[in-house]
Amino acid sequence: SEGSGQGPSLHPDFGSDRCFLVIRKYQDEDSETVKELFTSGMNEHLPSSFMHVLKEPLTQMLLMCTFCSLMATSQSFLLPVLAVTLLLAGVRQMIVYMFNGYIDASLKNDLSDISETYLRKNNSCFWVAESDGRVVGTVACLPAETAPGFLELKRMSVRRSHRGKGIAKALCRTVADFTRERGFSAVILYTSMVATDAQKLYEHMGYKKMRQFPVPEFFAKIINFTLIEYRLDLEEE
Numbered sequence: 001s002e003g004s005g006q007g008p009s010l011h012p013d014f015g016s017d018r019c020f021l022v023i024r025k026y027q028d029e030d031s032e033t034v035k036e037l038f039t040s041g042m043n044e045h046l047p048s049s050f051m052h053v054l055k056e057p058l059t060q061m062l063l064m065c066t067f068c069s070l071m072a073t074s075q076s077f078l079l080p081v082l083a084v085t086l087l088l089a090g091v092r093q094m095i096v097y098m099f100n101g102y103i104d105a106s107l108k109n110d111l112s113d114i115s116e117t118y119l120r121k122n123n124s125c126f127w128v129a130e131s132d133g134r135v136v137g138t139v140a141c142l143p144a145e146t147a148p149g150f151l152e153l154k155r156m157s158v159r160r161s162h163r164g165k166g167i168a169k170a171l172c173r174t175v176a177d178f179t180r181e182r183g184f185s186a187v188i189l190y191t192s193m194v195a196t197d198a199q200k201l202y203e204h205m206g207y208k209k210m211r212q213f214p215v216p217e218f219f220a221k222i223i224n225f226t227l228i229e230y231r232l233d234l235e236e237e
Contacts, residue, residue, distance in 0.1 A: 139171035
């Protein structure tokens, strides 16, 4: 079975397109597609992250104080509007910088040599979901650094055009089966506070929210950007 990393797993008639989804082990020729999927998936969270920052009381207070103080001192409507616009542009650039930093670090670390990171080490694997010969999803797992005895689900991504067809659920099950076969008691994962669709998926698949904590980067702390830890206890199933 694919859970043991030996061969492809077929999932017929998934979604409404009634075609075959193949979940198989990663091959080196998948590298560029996997990186593209990861990068595009991460960049999708930029708008929701920007909206999160705008809703923060600190941001609203800064924008209001800037507008009111310039309105009072300059007696011009254009100057405060321009200043607020520049502040918003600066905030957006900081969010882009934060995301690009994470993307670049990931591409230089585990995604730079997926076979070495996930396929040549014990209790680790990387799978791709293939539809009509095209890679449309990814998921991986490896021993959790912060939780001995657990495996960590990583690099879950499904191409936007293929969402809502059960692919992410099939990938989650693949990791759960692999974890169970290897004798581990639970799967853990981390996702961001703005990835609301991912949170709904994991909760639907039986994951329980364990804790929420701030991202350690300075700017992330300022904007109250947090990560959520989920855990799936397999022994309870």
